[in-house]
Amino acid sequence: DGGITQSPKYLFRKEGQNVTLSCEQNLNHDAMYWYRQDPGQGLRLIYYSQIVNDFQKGDIAEGYSVSREKKESFPLTVTSAQKNPTAFYLCASSRTILDGYTFGSGTRLTVV
């Protein structure tokens, strides 16, 4: 079955460490996205990519980095520069940037 796989489901990080969240899709979608979800807030866009080897900053890109070397993969690195990294991270994809999104099951990151 086609879908989006995020791993790991839970991730713990020490302060000052970088950590990479995985997102893989087998839907043959061109566009991919990373959102952050905090309690009481809507989903906020971190980065998005319309096509391989291209990506743009979203509303809250500071402290994050991404790459899009393959159509299927869009990993997100949370760097030590991100002041409040503890959150639920959601990856999504769409056939094109004009279409509705399919979401992964999320990664819950906790800084300890």
Next chain:
Amino acid sequence: EDQVTQSPEALRLQEGESSSLNCSYTVSGLRGLFWYRQDPGKGPEFLFTLYSAGEEKEKERLKATLTKKESFLHITAPKPEDSATYLCAVQVGNSGGSNYKLTFGKGTLLTVNP
């Protein structure tokens, strides 16, 4: 600045008690409005896309409608399994532009008691 406001923040219903959730928006260049359902600890699940005022879409006990300023998600005779957070999102973009991102509301937490 584009804004999406969902109300109420939380809604508690008895099984079979119909109601509506609201999503109001202030955006320029609306291209589409999306409804998602999210269960605790999981990613949002797509429900509907609406593109123009007057449009309606239905799926089982859910019906989504759209006006020029808001959208409603009507839930008819809900069951406990309809309990979830319902998210509304708007897609904005300019003709010839590439910034067709989704802006989400904070969601409505629906609880349906048996």
